[in-house]
Amino acid sequence: MKKAPLYNIGKIALLLMALLLLTACPEKKPTKPDVVIDTGTIAGRVLGDERAALEGVTVSVGTNSTLTDSEGQFILPGVEVGSHVLVNFAKEGYIGNQKNAVVSKGRTSYLENSLRTPITRTFASTIGSELKEGVNTITIPADAFVKPDGSSFIGNVLAEYRFYDPTRLVDLNAFPGTYSGI
Structure with a gap:
C-alpha cells in the first residue's frame, strides 16, 4: 500500500479548516430599521375654582407627563399622533378628569381644562x-x-x-369633548 504524500495531507487539513471556518461564521442577519413614531405636542392651560390658574397639575398621556406652571400652562411634547388621544389631568385635593385631543405630526394641539375642589x-x-x-x-x-x-x-x-354645570362657564371646560357643531 502506498502512503499518501505529505503535501496532500496538508492540503486536506487546510481544506477541512476552511470548511470549518465557513460553517462556524454566523449568518448575517438583516438589520431592522428603527421604528419611527410620528409625534406632536399638546399644550394648554388648566384652571381651578373660579377660573384661577392652577399650578402643579399633572398632565399625562400614557407614561409621558408634565406639570402645569404658576400660570396653569403646560407643554407636553412627544405625544403619539392620533385623533382621540386621551389626556389625563390630576392634582391632589382636586377632582381629576380627562379630555380628548387631536394630535397631528409636528403640530401643537391646544387644550383648556378645569379642575375643581370637591x-x-x-x-x-x-x-x-x-x-x-x-x-x-x-x-x-x-x-x-x-x-x-x-x-x-x-x-x-x-x-x-362636585356637580359640574354645563351652563356655567367655570364648569364647561371640565367636560370632555369639543362642543362643536356642524
Missing part, C-alpha cells in the same frame, strides 16, 4: 345626609352603607362630591 361632608352612617350644592341635592338615607358580608356599616362616612 365638596366634602362627614356624617354618621346611621343618620344619613343630604349633600347640596346650589340647586343639586343628593340624599343618602340612614343605614345605606353595607359591608361586603351584607351587614350594616356603622361609623362615619366621608363623602366627596
